[in-house]
Amino acid sequence: MEYGLxxxxxxxxxxxxxxxxxxxxxxxxxxxxxxx
Amino acid sequence: xxxxxxxxxxVYIGGMILIGAMLYKKNKSMEDYFLAGRSLNSFVVALSxxxxxxxxxxxxxxxxxxxxxxxxxxxxxxxxAVGTYLNWQFVARRLRDYTEKVNSITLSxxxxxxxxDKSHLLRIISALLTxxxxxxxxxxxxxxxxxxxxxxxxxxxxxxxxxxxxVIILYTFLGGFLAVSWTDFFQGLxxxxxxLLVPTFLIKSLGGxxxxxxxxxxxxxxxxxxxxLVNYDLQQGVTWVTDTSSVTILSIISLAxxxxxxxxxPHILVRFMGIRSSKQVPKAQLIGVVWVVLTLLxxxxxxxxxxxxxxxxxxxxxxxxxxLVEVLFNPWIAGFLLAxxxxxxxSTIDSQLLVSSSALAEDFYKSIFRPNASNxxxxxxxxxxxxxxxxxxxxxxxxxxxxLNLVAYAWAGFGxxxxxxxxxxxxxxxxxxxxxxxxxxxxxxxxxxxxxxxxFTGLYEIVPGFIFSWIxxxxxxxxxxxxxxxxxxxxxxxxxxx
Numbered sequence: 001m002e003y004g005l006x007x008x009x010x011x012x013x014x015x016x017x018x019x020x021x022x023x024x025x026x027x028x029x030x031x032x033x034x035x036x
Numbered sequence: 037x038x039x040x041x042x043x044x045x046x047v048y049i050g051g052m053i054l055i056g057a058m059l060y061k062k063n064k065s066m067e068d069y070f071l072a073g074r075s076l077n078s079f080v081v082a083l084s085x086x087x088x089x090x091x092x093x094x095x096x097x098x099x100x101x102x103x104x105x106x107x108x109x110x111x112x113x114x115x116x117a118v119g120t121y122l123n124w125q126f127v128a129r130r131l132r133d134y135t136e137k138v139n140s141i142t143l144s145x146x147x148x149x150x151x152x153d154k155s156h157l158l159r160i161i162s163a164l165l166t167x168x169x170x171x172x173x174x175x176x177x178x179x180x181x182x183x184x185x186x187x188x189x190x191x192x193x194x195x196x197x198x199x200x201x202x203v204i205i206l207y208t209f210l211g212g213f214l215a216v217s218w219t220d221f222f223q224g225l226x227x228x229x230x231x232l233l234v235p236t237f238l239i240k241s242l243g244g245x246x247x248x249x250x251x252x253x254x255x256x257x258x259x260x261x262x263x264x265l266v267n268y269d270l271q272q273g274v275t276w277v278t279d280t281s282s283v284t285i286l287s288i289i290s291l292a293x294x295x296x297x298x299x300x301x302p303h304i305l306v307r308f309m310g311i312r313s314s315k316q317v318p319k320a321q322l323i324g325v326v327w328v329v330l331t332l333l334x335x336x337x338x339x340x341x342x343x344x345x346x347x348x349x350x351x352x353x354x355x356x357x358x359x360l361v362e363v364l365f366n367p368w369i370a371g372f373l374l375a376x377x378x379x380x381x382x383s384t385i386d387s388q389l390l391v392s393s394s395a396l397a398e399d400f401y402k403s404i405f406r407p408n409a410s411n412x413x414x415x416x417x418x419x420x421x422x423x424x425x426x427x428x429x430x431x432x433x434x435x436x437x438x439x440l441n442l443v444a445y446a447w448a449g450f451g452x453x454x455x456x457x458x459x460x461x462x463x464x465x466x467x468x469x470x471x472x473x474x475x476x477x478x479x480x481x482x483x484x485x486x487x488x489x490x491x492f493t494g495l496y497e498i499v500p501g502f503i504f505s506w507i508x509x510x511x512x513x514x515x516x517x518x519x520x521x522x523x524x525x526x527x528x529x530x531x532x533x534x
Contacts, residue, residue: 003257004246004249006260008263009110013113013336020329021329024124024325032318
């Protein structure tokens, strides 16, 4: 039998983690773009 | 104990003390000693903030929870990651600029100056609460450090406690915030490397992720489901048996609510104040958030990989990281990786000691007893305060006890006492001194009362504490008369750049 992470685990574990890294990158890019 | 591990530990500890000694002469004023003269770059601020935040819990507690219960342990990791992000995003820049504008080097300083409080009430009450909660927090770290030395070197608990305590006192005493920030920076790097190395090694030997899922699934498929509870208690002969009661919304909220605590932790907030300019914050945020997300994920994976990899179930799930390190690596490397646990513990305690010392020296001694004291005298008092507080924490730690309970209590206490006060004071002009005072007292009291009388509800006390404090601040501030024009103008000019 094949096992794998359940959909809820994947969604909640990786969703917020990926999202906050992306937001931080965007925030950094916006701030740096503005000052140069 | 083996000689290689001891050698690595000694080199590592020596390095930390050396940093403290090298930076000894750099501290000429209180602002130098407690904030490194607001001179730090974004890398040092980011890593030292995260290393101060993450205590031994990151390498012992979280992998242990994942080892015992599978992916259900991820809820707390998500709460912490989100809390870290929001704290950097909303609090860091404003707090950096506002504290400089009103010339404050501690949180209590900031509260007094933000609300032009001539009565010193805000300062005294917040400094007292800081000292109280930190005494427990610091001693919980000393207990964890002593347990590590006890297990690694076979020392007696008390001897282990004294050795660990003396090392921490030495470099905090000598170098102040600058030394603590730099040592925390290196400790943060070490924790990062150690936590990522262990799962990377393991995942290969288990045949990749599909091998891991296969292995876990054959032990109990519910380990892979974040909404299922799995029980583990070796002494009772229970190994990974599914709990029939399902995970409730309340328990998920309670775990994720740890993230709320960030807005009120003085030892983390004070890092934001030490950054060279608020323009550096987005870069520091990016570094800090990536560090936190990756280490939290790695810590959860260390736990679940331990289930699949280790043949005999562990008596104490919290030793999963240590056990894996000892099994997987050559003793020299193992010593280095085990030093990461010490790094995690020390980088948190040193920051807390320093904040406690600033509460004694700046908020009590200077503000109340000796307003005209010279820098030399204040430095002397600050350093003395480090020793005094560390000794109290060691006395408290001598009786041992549960690390996690104390941490959870102090974390909730700070989060509910200072969290809403910090956020609203940075974003809401209409907030008044009485609102701040009422909010702190209600937040702190709710945590204490809830913990003692209403913990049967299963709700983590930070949730009601934070909400009640927030509401009380708003209600009291609205009932109070409006803040003076001076305060409003000061607010506008302090936050105009962020």
